[in-house]
Amino acid sequence: xxxxxxxxxxxxxxxxxxxxxxxxxxxxxxxxxxxxxxxxxxxxxxxxxxxxxxxxxxxxxxxxxxxxxxxxxxxxxxxxxxxxxxxxxxxxxxxxxxxxxxxxxxxxxxxxxxxxxxxxxxxxxxxxxxxxxxxxxxxxxxxxxxxxxxxxxxxxxxxxxxxxxxxxxxxxxxxxxxxxxxxxxxxxxxxxxxxxxxxxxxxxxxxxxxxxxxxxxxxxxxxxxxxxxxxxxxxxxxxxxxxxxxxxxxxxxxxxxxxxxxxxxxxxxxxxxxxxxxxxxxxxxxxxxxxxxxxxxxxx
Numbered sequence: 001x002x003x004x005x006x007x008x009x010x011x012x013x014x015x016x017x018x019x020x021x022x023x024x025x026x027x028x029x030x031x032x033x034x035x036x037x038x039x040x041x042x043x044x045x046x047x048x049x050x051x052x053x054x055x056x057x058x059x060x061x062x063x064x065x066x067x068x069x070x071x072x073x074x075x076x077x078x079x080x081x082x083x084x085x086x087x088x089x090x091x092x093x094x095x096x097x098x099x100x101x102x103x104x105x106x107x108x109x110x111x112x113x114x115x116x117x118x119x120x121x122x123x124x125x126x127x128x129x130x131x132x133x134x135x136x137x138x139x140x141x142x143x144x145x146x147x148x149x150x151x152x153x154x155x156x157x158x159x160x161x162x163x164x165x166x167x168x169x170x171x172x173x174x175x176x177x178x179x180x181x182x183x184x185x186x187x188x189x190x191x192x193x194x195x196x197x198x199x200x201x202x203x204x205x206x207x208x209x210x211x212x213x214x215x216x217x218x219x220x221x222x223x224x225x226x227x228x229x230x231x232x233x234x235x236x237x238x239x240x241x242x243x244x245x246x247x248x249x250x251x252x253x254x255x256x257x258x259x260x261x262x263x264x265x266x267x268x269x270x271x272x273x274x275x276x277x278x279x280x281x282x283x284x285x286x287x288x289x290x291x292x293x294x295x296x297x298x299x300x
Contacts, residue, residue: 001199001236003249004106004160004259006191009080009098015171016097019090021045021076032056038071045077046070082257084111084186084274084299085227094176094183098190104166106193108259109159109176110274111186112136117159118175121166130166134159158272160264162193187274187299189259194249197236197292199262204233205270208297230298232260232273237289243282246292253277260296273298 007013024047025031027039033055040047041060048060048068060068073081078088079096088094094114109117114136121130136155166172172190176183208231212224238246255276262271275296282292 001196003194004189004191006189018095019076021074023075029057045074079188087184087186089184096174098172100166100170104190105164106162108189112157113184114176114178116177119161120173122171124169158267162264197238200235203235206231227300229300230273233295250280
């Protein structure tokens with residue numbers, strides 16, 4: 001049972017990317033915008049939509065404005081906005097270069113559509129000290145010669161790399177590669193990895209569907225569809241004497257988002273979820289190990 005506590009990626013940290021940010025016009029105080037027109041504001045890396053016609057001189061970022069509504073992050077910054085509902089997309093590959101503000105020894109990619117991911121680390125002198133590429137082909141459905149030639153290729157939507165030598169002032173380069181296709185990633189989590197305990201059997205995975213189903217007076221059913229979100233109930237053991245350490249680690253997250261997972265080699269089991277810190281309770285054992293349980297609801 002592990003957790004990656006993500007760093008906050010800012011303009012000072014994200015130093016380069018091959019993903020364009022200006023997929024909409026940059027807002028200008030001297031331009032009149034029509035109802036439904038979309039603009040971006042570089043200072044917030046956000047896309048806004050005009051809610052009125054003849055929209056002139058109204059700042060989308062102004063507190064309490066009713067002239068604009070925020071509809072999401074710009075394409076470049078969707079990997080860092082703590083949401084997987086909107087994905088970064090780019091033809092061929094997605095690349096980012098980060099100037100690390102502290103220890104970052106793990107990277108998690110969520111919502112992937114790509115053939116591989118790569119992580120490189122350069123030290124303060126620009127010397128490469130780490131380079132790891134992880135293929136994402138899921139061969140679960142290939143179990144004989146027939147399926148080898150007939151199965152449609154599937155790719156893992158999650159990838160985690162650990163034990164990365166990322167320190168303050170080092171440069172981390174990230175690549176999501178789709179070859180000749182379109183690369184996609186919902187969220188990238190770069191940060192410090194924590195071992196919370198030893199996973200126990202019967203950790204449960206599932207999802208919640210918040211869609212609404214209603215019937216009219218004639219019995220006809222209609223569905224208001226909403227995105228599902230993953231849920232994982234982790235069961236894990238903590239060595240006696242380590243319970244307070246785990247409580248501090250989880251409490252430090254405050255209301256923040258973290259990536260929780262069983263192990264980097266077990267992403268195909270479904271026990272990986274990006275979500276908010278849960279409430280935590282662990283009955284204290286007299287000796288051996290204390291059994292703990294937490295439930296994480298993933299981001300929509």
